[in-house]
């Protein structure tokens with residue numbers, strides 16, 4: 001029987017890439033979007049969980065809010081939105097669904113985090129802080145779930161050619177960023193999807209608790225001006 005995957009954020013550009021690759025890989029996918037599961041609303045999360053009777057082999061968390069504002073300009077609702085979408089709702093979903101995940105059968109949780117889960121960026125206080133939180137969750141869950149055979153990892157994409165990247169970086173700043181990427185281009189969603197496919201496979205059976213960077217080499221030195 002095909003392995004069943006829950007893909008939270010299937011309509012994001014990276015989510016679409018992951019969905020295509022998983023389909024080709026023979027997985028059975030249940031995807032959610034902000035219309036079917038609004039992560040900013042506790043009612044929506046509770047209603048989704050009360051209706052969800054499936055056992056997922058793997059869960060992939062792709063959705064995120066990115067509010068590019070400086071710390072002192074943030075409003076109280078910005079904090080709530082970022083924490084609810086990027087972290088709290090995912091944790092609530094996991095607390096219910098993990099109980100139903102098969103044990104010792106190469107189950108896997110994959111979180112799409114960010115380079116800004118381990119560094120900061122001007123004007124990205126909430127995005128970066130919430131992604132740091134997610135990475136902490138990933139490591140702690142990997143420790144707690146390892147004995148059940150459930151692996152937990154995160155993928156930190158570099159600059160991927162998506163709506164989020166184009167909305168939050170001017171054309172000029174993207175040109176400067178590309179100059180710093182050793183591979184010489186923005187990433188594309190398939191670059192991330194390929195690693196998701198690997199992490200779900202039995203080839204990754206001994207990989208857990210890791211943040212895997214897919215960034216065309218930018219963090220290998222691309223931040224430096226030469």
Ligand SMILES: NC(=O)c1ccc[n+]([C@@H]2O[C@H](COP(=O)([O-])OP(=O)(O)OC[C@H]3O[C@@H](n4cnc5c(N)ncnc54)[C@H](OP(=O)(O)O)[C@@H]3O)[C@@H](O)[C@H]2O)c1
Pocket residue numbers: 008009010011012013014015032033034035037038039040041061062063064065085112113114115156157158159160161162163164165
């Ligand atoms: N693009 C990059 O360069 C890059 C780099 C590092 C990390 N990432 C990460 O990759 C993931 C996907 O990003 P993307 O670039 O593909 O961006 P995107 O297309 O803008 O996707 C954003 C996603 O968040 C979902 N979302 C927003 N508010 C939501 C809510 N209230 N409830 C449920 N879902 C909500 C959107 O759902 P709907 O479409 O259904 O509204 C969409 O799936 C994010 O976690 C992002 O942090 C991206």
